[in-house]
Amino acid sequence: MASQVNGHSSGSDAHGGKSLREDLQQFLGGEALLHELDDLTKVNPVTLETVLRCLQARYAADMFYTSAGCTLVALNPFKPVPQLYSPALMGEYHAAPQPQKLRPHIFSVGEQTYRNVQSLIEPVNQSIIVSGESGAGKTWTSRCLMKFYAVVAASPTSLESHKIAERIEQRILNSNPVMEAFGNACTLRNNNSSRFGKFIQLQLNSAHQMTGAAVQTYLLEKTRVACQASSERNFHIFYQICKGASVDERLQWHLPEGASFSWLPNPERILEEDCFQVTREAMLHLGIDIPTQNNIFQVLAGLLHLGNIRFADSEDEAQPCQLMDNAKCSIRTSASLLQLPEDPLLETLQIRTIRAGRQQQVFRKPCSQAECDTRRDCLAKLVYARLFDWLVSVINSSICADLDSWTTFIGLLDVYGFESFPNNSLEQLCINYANEKLQQHFVAHYLRAQQEEYAVEGLDWSFVNYQDNQACLDLIEGSPISICSLINEECRLNRPSSAAQLQTRIESALAGSPRLGHNRLSQKPSFVVVHYAGPVQYHTAGLVEKNKDPVPPELTRLLQQSQDRLLKVLFPTDPEVKSQEEPSGQSRAPVLTVVSKFKASLEQLLQVLHSTTPHYIRCIKPNSQGQAHTFLQEEVLSQLEACGLVETIHISAAGFPIRIPHQNFVERYKLLRRLCARISPAPHSPFPDEGHSEWSPHTKAATLQPLLQDILHTLPALTQAAATLGDPAKATPAPVHCGRTKVFMTDSMLELLERGRAQVLEQCAYCIQRSWRRHRHRRQERQRRAATLIQAALRSWLARKHIQRMHAAATAIKRTWQNWRIRMAFLASKELDGVQEKHVFQVPLPSASLLRPQAQTSLLAAVIRLWPLGLVLANAAGGVHGFQRKLVVWACLQLPMGRPSSSMVQMAQEQAGVTSIRALPQGSVKFHCRKSPLPYADICPEPSPYSVTGFNQILLERHSLGHVVCHQEYPHLV
Ligand SMILES: Nc1ncnc2c1ncn2[C@@H]1O[C@H](COP(=O)(O)OP(=O)(O)OP(=O)(O)O)[C@@H](O)[C@H]1O
Numbered sequence: 001m002a003s004q005v006n007g008h009s010s011g012s013d014a015h016g017g018k019s020l021r022e023d024l025q026q027f028l029g030g031e032a033l034l035h036e037l038d039d040l041t042k043v044n045p046v047t048l049e050t051v052l053r054c055l056q057a058r059y060a061a062d063m064f065y066t067s068a069g070c071t072l073v074a075l076n077p078f079k080p081v082p083q084l085y086s087p088a089l090m091g092e093y094h095a096a097p098q099p100q101k102l103r104p105h106i107f108s109v110g111e112q113t114y115r116n117v118q119s120l121i122e123p124v125n126q127s128i129i130v131s132g133e134s135g136a137g138k139t140w141t142s143r144c145l146m147k148f149y150a151v152v153a154a155s156p157t158s159l160e161s162h163k164i165a166e167r168i169e170q171r172i173l174n175s176n177p178v179m180e181a182f183g184n185a186c187t188l189r190n191n192n193s194s195r196f197g198k199f200i201q202l203q204l205n206s207a208h209q210m211t212g213a214a215v216q217t218y219l220l221e222k223t224r225v226a227c228q229a230s231s232e233r234n235f236h237i238f239y240q241i242c243k244g245a246s247v248d249e250r251l252q253w254h255l256p257e258g259a260s261f262s263w264l265p266n267p268e269r270i271l272e273e274d275c276f277q278v279t280r281e282a283m284l285h286l287g288i289d290i291p292t293q294n295n296i297f298q299v300l301a302g303l304l305h306l307g308n309i310r311f312a313d314s315e316d317e318a319q320p321c322q323l324m325d326n327a328k329c330s331i332r333t334s335a336s337l338l339q340l341p342e343d344p345l346l347e348t349l350q351i352r353t354i355r356a357g358r359q360q361q362v363f364r365k366p367c368s369q370a371e372c373d374t375r376r377d378c379l380a381k382l383v384y385a386r387l388f389d390w391l392v393s394v395i396n397s398s399i400c401a402d403l404d405s406w407t408t409f410i411g412l413l414d415v416y417g418f419e420s421f422p423n424n425s426l427e428q429l430c431i432n433y434a435n436e437k438l439q440q441h442f443v444a445h446y447l448r449a450q451q452e453e454y455a456v457e458g459l460d461w462s463f464v465n466y467q468d469n470q471a472c473l474d475l476i477e478g479s480p481i482s483i484c485s486l487i488n489e490e491c492r493l494n495r496p497s498s499a500a501q502l503q504t505r506i507e508s509a510l511a512g513s514p515r516l517g518h519n520r521l522s523q524k525p526s527f528v529v530v531h532y533a534g535p536v537q538y539h540t541a542g543l544v545e546k547n548k549d550p551v552p553p554e555l556t557r558l559l560q561q562s563q564d565r566l567l568k569v570l571f572p573t574d575p576e577v578k579s580q581e582e583p584s585g586q587s588r589a590p591v592l593t594v595v596s597k598f599k600a601s602l603e604q605l606l607q608v609l610h611s612t613t614p615h616y617i618r619c620i621k622p623n624s625q626g627q628a629h630t631f632l633q634e635e636v637l638s639q640l641e642a643c644g645l646v647e648t649i650h651i652s653a654a655g656f657p658i659r660i661p662h663q664n665f666v667e668r669y670k671l672l673r674r675l676c677a678r679i680s681p682a683p684h685s686p687f688p689d690e691g692h693s694e695w696s697p698h699t700k701a702a703t704l705q706p707l708l709q710d711i712l713h714t715l716p717a718l719t720q721a722a723a724t725l726g727d728p729a730k731a732t733p734a735p736v737h738c739g740r741t742k743v744f745m746t747d748s749m750l751e752l753l754e755r756g757r758a759q760v761l762e763q764c765a766y767c768i769q770r771s772w773r774r775h776r777h778r779r780q781e782r783q784r785r786a787a788t789l790i791q792a793a794l795r796s797w798l799a800r801k802h803i804q805r806m807h808a809a810a811t812a813i814k815r816t817w818q819n820w821r822i823r824m825a826f827l828a829s830k831e832l833d834g835v836q837e838k839h840v841f842q843v844p845l846p847s848a849s850l851l852r853p854q855a856q857t858s859l860l861a862a863v864i865r866l867w868p869l870g871l872v873l874a875n876a877a878g879g880v881h882g883f884q885r886k887l888v889v890w891a892c893l894q895l896p897m898g899r900p901s902s903s904m905v906q907m908a909q910e911q912a913g914v915t916s917i918r919a920l921p922q923g924s925v926k927f928h929c930r931k932s933p934l935p936y937a938d939i940c941p942e943p944s945p946y947s948v949t950g951f952n953q954i955l956l957e958r959h960s961l962g963h964v965v966c967h968q969e970y971p972h973l974v
Contacts, residue, residue, distance in 0.1 A: 035061040038104050040645075042069040048640060056631045059622060065104040069648055071616040072109050076137040079628035086142050087151060094152045097758075098751070106141055109615050110148045116613055117408050118208050121664070127612040128412035129438060132619030133416060133639060135190030135626065141617055142414040143176055149202055149410065153210040165209055168399065172202070172213045174282040175395045179215070181240060181279040182388055185224055186266075188234040189624060192273050195221035195235070196388075197415040197434065203406035211824025212401025216605070217392050218415070219598055221432055222385040226263060226307065226377035233266050235384075236273045238304060239295045243267075249294070253301035254333045262840050263307030263380075286398045295566045299387065302337030303380045305330045309349070311372040320350035320366040338383075339564035348558045362695055379555050386570040411612060413438075413605070417619075418642050426546040429483070429538055430598050431529055433476050436469050437602055439532050439644060441469065445614055453659060457739025469532040472515040476529065477599060481509050481531070484595045490544040491593050499541035500527040506540070533642030547593045618643045641700045656737065656744035665743045666707045669753055671760045672714045708738065715749075718756045891897065 035057035037043055043050045051068075055075060058066055064075045064084070083089065084105075093099045093107035099115075100108055102711050113126040128145065130138045150169035154162065180192065187193040197218035205211045228234055242255055242264065250256060260267075283293050308330035311321040323331060323346070335342040354363040367375060418435045419428045458634040477484050486506055490497055502524040510516050517528030518534055525540045559571040620639050660668075715736060737744040745753075 031880060035063060038066055039062070040066055040073065048637060051640060052633055052637060055620070055636065056633065059374075059631045060629075063103070065106065067104040068618070068645055071618055071645065071648055072104055072106065073645065074106060074132075074137055074141055074617055074619045076135070076140075076619065076621050078622070078630075085147070090148050090151045098754075106144055106617060107148055109617060110145050111152070112200055113153060113410055113613075113615055114149070114208070117410060123611055123613050124408050125411070125612040126409075126615065127413060127609050128615045128617060129413045129415075129442075129609070130617045130619060131413075131415060131435070131438060131643065132417045133189070133621050133642075134187065134193050134419070135624070136417060136621040136639070138417070139180070139184075139192065139194050141619060142198075142412045145412055146173060146200070146202070149210055153202075153204060153208060160776050167209070168212055169210055169402070171286055171399045172210070174285040174699060175213070175215060175280050175399060177275075177282040178286060178391065178395065179217075180273065181237045182235060182391055183217070183220060184273065185221075185228075186269065186271060186273075188229070188231055191271055191626075192236075194414065194416070195224055198413075200412045200414070200607070201411065202410045203401045204410065205401075205405055207405050208408070211406050213399045214396050215392055215399075216601075217388075218434070218601055218605070219427075220385060220388050220592035221427060222381040222388075223377075223427075225303065225380045225384040228263070228265050231266065233269065234263055236271070237279065238264055238300060239267060239271075239274050240276040242304075243274055245297070249297070252294070253298055254305065254337065257302055261304045261307055263304055283393055286395055288394060291511075292566070295564065296387065296391075298337050299383065299564065299566055302334050305334035305337060306376060306380055309334065309376055311350070311369045313369040314366065317368075318366060320347075321369045321372050338559075338567065339562050340558065341561065344558055344561065348552075348554050349379070352552065353554050375552060375555065378551060379559075382551055382555060382566070383559065383570070384567060387566075390570055391565075411608065413609070417898060418531065420534065420536045424536055424538045425489075426543050426594060428536065429476075429529075429543075430595065432529070432536060432840050433473075433598075434602055435533070436473050436476065436531060437606060440469050440473060440614060441606060441614070442644070442648075442657070450956075453742070454656075454739075454744070457737075457742055459656075459737050459739055459744060470866045471513065472531055474528065475510060475513045475515045483510070483527075484599065486510075487543055487547050488593050488596055491548045497544065499539070499543070500968070502540040502543060503527055507683070530646060534638070547595050549594050603950065618645060656746055659739075659742045659744055661742050662704055662708055666704060666711065669711045669757060670707060670763075672718070672753070672756050673710050674760050675714050675717060675756055685832045708743070710737065712738065714756065715752070718752050721759075722752060722755070775808050 016047055034043075034054050037054050038058075040046070040051050043054050055066060055073065058064075062077070062081070064077050064081070066073045066075075077084075089105075090107055093102060093105065093111045093112075096111070099111040102108055109128060113128060116126050118126055130141050130145075132138050150173060154165050154169065179198070180194070183196045183198075184192050184194050196535050199216045199218070201214045202210055203212045203214065207447060224232075224234060233239065238261075241249075241253065242259075242261075245253060245255055249526075260679060263271070280293060284290070288296075308327060310324040310327045312324050314321040331346055332342055334340075335345045338345075350367060352367050352371070352375075354365060355361065356363060415438065416431045419431050421428065476482055476483065479485065481498065483506060486509060487502070506527050507516070507518060517530055517531045519526060519528050519537050526537050527540065528535050528537045556571060559567055560573045562568060562571065620636055623632045623635060736749050795911045900950060
């Protein structure tokens with residue numbers, strides 16, 4: 001870096017060397033700080049030197065973007081810096097509350113532009129003008145901006161609309177590789193140089209989502225098809241088809257491997273742009289199907305073969321020039337690829353037809369060898385230019401949204417930068433003319449308008465001398481006499497004029513212009529124009545011819561005969577088109593020259609730019625070799641001068657770049673009075689409240705001034721607040737000037753106001769949030785109470801219901817239980833006590849029916865009286881056994897022996913079992929038997945594991961052993 005700085009000023013004298021060393025010392029000492037300055041307006045003093053140092057320091061620190069007031073300076077890194085354009089970074093700039101606070105970047109310009117569209121402040125439409133030398137990074141920048149908008153202006157709503165938006169964005173992005181393949185070429189200064197200018201209009205709908213785009217192109221360098229400077233190349237697409245075609249396609253397009261074409265110089269150079277597949281895929285996405293693509297490539301192959309056609313010089317002027325031997329095959333192949341008849345093709349190239357006289361008689365004149373070559377080149381240029389325009393229209397129809405589906409747009413202008421070569425011609429004149437126009441637009445927008453406005457608004461302002469290029473524009477395009485008008489006139493007169501004559505004409509007619517110069521040392525006829533970026537010498541040779549860009553009508557007619565589907569579209573046999581193509585020599589209508597067409601499209605472009613808010617990005621090339629980490633001061637210096645950057649910085653730093661009409665200012669910042677009201681009561685209060693913003697027209701004018709004053713009164717408070725927040729830059733009161741119709745301020749003041757506004761809005765939002773939360777809380781509380789009440793009522797109802805059901809069930813059980821007990825007791829007592837008589841006939845004694853009634857009665861009585869005794873005896877532990885026992889039983893029961901019923905009684909007795917016998921003192925016997933023959937006496941209503949089934953306690957009284965007391969007992973009662 002030191003050597004570069006040394007190299008910049010290599011003074012030989014001791015004093016010069018010393019000052020340079022000091023300078024260098026100072027520079028190097030301050031470098032650490034210098035690279036931190038991200039706005040060139042902060043460089044002090046603002047001179048080319050300091051600006052240059054700052055840029056160099058930043059470049060060394062890999063900081064490629066620097067603000068310069070209203071412009072962004074973009075240094076070409078000439079190396080991939082992926083993190084500089086990552087989607088994450090895009091998101092960061094998009095989400096930042098103040099993107100301009102972040103590091104300078106094209107995304108901050110992009111985001112600012114997008115926010116301007118969202119704010120709907122007039123003019124809503126925005127334009128970003130990307131300018132710079134060839135290879136400075138304009139196309140790269142435009143591409144990155146398009147990607148940025150594709151991300152930030154994508155539709156976040158429904159999945160369906162998101163998909164549509166994504167498809168549109170993809171198409172817009174796909175238009176880049178197609179346009180670059182057909183419109184870019186490798187030049188000495190840039191491997192991927194755009195050979196046309198373009199204005200891309202990104203269309204946004206009312207929700208600020210990208211719905212489409214439109215591309216307008218300017219001045220395609222079509223001469224490149226047939227003529228390339230040494231070490232340069234043709235358009236990329238020709239190399240792509242030659243390198244990327246498949247074997248079949250090669251056969252079809254007659255492009256054998258290793259074939260040489262004179263219009264395809266330097267094919268051995270391999271560039272990353274030579275990617276045929278990428279172009280094909282992008283074309284497919286844009287709706288250009290494979291057959292159409294093949295058709296396009298076939299036509300391009302036809303042009304390549306056309307370029308190989310060579311003519312031999314003819315000795316005899318009356319005879320047409322003959323084809324060279326090796327060109328015969330080329331013309332056949334070319335004719336077949338272009339689907340043109342071979343002989344008429346050859347004839348059209350060899351022979352000129354002239355219509356003359358009143359009857360428009362046709363004369364045929366053989367062309368010289370040079371003329372044949374010119375006609376061949378013209379044919380190729382004509383086809384290629386039409387093909388390019390057609391492609392642009394196809395791209396537009398694919399990406400352009402319906403007129404009613406978009407409301408605003410962001411325009412991206414990528415134009416060729418200022419050009420100055422040793423040999424400049426009409427192309428450079430047009431390019432530099434466009435740059436002058438854009439510079440004027442810039443000057444008008446930022447510099448002149450700013451200063452003039454200060455004067456009109458009555459502001460005290462010391463004017464800066466800026467370079468007004470109006471004089472230069474007058475020289476090029478002025479009326480009635482200018483360079484353009486003179487060249488056009490030469491074309492209209494259609495007279496043979498030499499280059500020297502044109503030079504003399506220009507010099508004599510425009511002698512008074514301060515911007516016209518003359519290079520006395522020049523060998524060739526030329527004139528010099530002193531552009532804002534420096535003097536450029538234009539050679540007059542061939543200027544008029546280039547301006548005419550003559551297309552012999554027979555060439556168009558020939559192409560109209562083609563059977564090729566694409567050429568039929570490009571060259572329709574439409575009479576309207578025909579009349580445009582063939583202006584008759586006698587017509588007084590203005591001739592459509594290159595300059596006049598370019599001027600018209602430029603004016604159209606400037607009209608669009610004037611209706612938008614412009615943003616500028618100046619791309620700077622740190623070195624012409626395209627090397628990373630190399631900052632050549634001299635080269636950068638000339639570019640800084642060429643783009644008028646230093647003046648911009650100077651004025652932007654000293655002036656008031658922000659101008660807001662009173663009405664807009666009041667509308668936007670009237671809520672700042674709330675801040676003031678909190679600090680101190682406002683001095684004026686005859687204005688309506690914010691809630692009543694619809695003032696009547698007469699009150700409006702009357703209230704505007706006091707309102708304005710009120711707002712301005714809040715500024716000290718705002719500045720103070722900034723100071724307490726520890727922002728010293730904002731603490732010093734930034735100048736605000738109230739003009740007659742507008743308020744003027746600096747960026748920092750605007751920032752302060754915006755911050756205050758955001759603060760008030762934030763407080764309002766808090767207030768609304770608080771009220772809403774309170775309201776919501778109250779409502780929730782009410783709802784909660786109501787819910788509790790409902791729950792309690794329901795629960796008590798349910799409990800009551802349950803209890804009622806349980807109660808009813810318990811009552812029913814109790815009743816049933818009581819009834820059962822009563823019934824059981826009744827049945828038992830009936831069985832034991834007084835029922836013997838009544839039920840005697842019901843005792844199910846077997847063979848009872850066989851006994852006599854008396855016998856039956858006595859038997860029953862005996863059973864009842866004596867069975868316990870029988871039981872006792874039968875079950876006695878010792879003593880009576882077998883037959884003896886039976887006899888005892890029979891005797892006790894007085895049963896007749898051998899009767900079947902006796903065994904049954906025995907059975908019953910055996911089953912019954914006696915559990916205990918106790919002799920009571922009075923001589924009675926008390927015993928318990930396990931089971932009685934009574935059906936109800938042993939029924940336990942409550943069976944439980946602990947309960948013993950009812951058993952009978954039998955007491956045999958001594959005094960009446962025959963009287964038996966039998967009652968039921970329950971364990972729990974014992
Ligand atoms: N930001 C960047 N990061 C990395 N490389 C870049 C950047 N900008 C530009 N370049 C490199 O510089 C080259 C030239 O850039 P670009 O084609 O955008 O220049 P240009 O100004 O459009 O030139 P022309 O006017 O000739 O079309 C690119 O091919 C790329 O290699």
